Amino acid sequence: MATKKLELFGVEEQEVAAIASALSHPARIAILKFLAQKNDCICGDLVAELPLAQSTVSQHLKELKKVGLIKGEIEGVKTCYCINWITIDKVIKIFSFLFEDLRVSHKNSCC
């Protein structure tokens, strides 16, 4: 009964919502900030930094990787994570477009 009806909406709406979902947990924002600061780091560094279990951190990393906000490169037994700046740029553009779109269509409706 409560199946998400995501597919009934436009592609832009879905895209914005998907990005927003990835950013909708403070742990994931913290991960992005930490990665930006350190340039890159391994999972263990994040586990040491965050008040969460290793498996939980791993789950959040997976979520960020899913939308391409971060990249993970396996280096032997470790995995080196870093921000995917290309996606960050894309995200900035998508949000800018949304907010600009809101403003423009609002202006057009007013006179």
Add this chain to the structure above:
Amino acid sequence: MATKKLELFGVEEQEVAAIASALSHPARIAILKFLAQKNDCICGDLVAELPLAQSTVSQHLKELKKVGLIKGEIEGVKTCYCINWITIDKVIKIFSFLFEDLRVSHKNSCC
């Protein structure tokens, strides 16, 4: 066991996450776009526009109102909704700050 540990993170992380949560469903993006286009409208207009039941639309409106992205003014038996542009401005600033912050701390870590 799976209680959200939101409070264990910084205020900025929590703030960004809360806004992102409000934007994390395509129906709510669609509502914002529709409101911007029409300037304002009543709940019933949105129900006619979206592929969702009246109670579900009402729930999404509540979610958007919670973070202040929209305002609802009761006019007799109807409720007139419109976008709160002040909050939109604030949201733009918060996102801009986040992405700029990521970039700046990244630059600082690299040389």
Add this chain to the structure above:
DNA sequence: AAATATTATCGTATAATTACGATTAATTGA
């Protein structure tokens, strides 16, 4: 080869989200 280190995945429990129909509350119109 055996022990260690690191991370992903599995299983599971709890909580939050999404959705709907039914009901309630409040105002307007007949």
Add this chain to the structure above:
DNA sequence: TCAATTAATCGTAATTATACGATAATATTT
């Protein structure tokens, strides 16, 4: 007053998200 309109809320079901411990998988070190 009574019916109709409108929207919020309640109750409920299903799905998704969050979190953890345990385990598995892989590579490194001894």
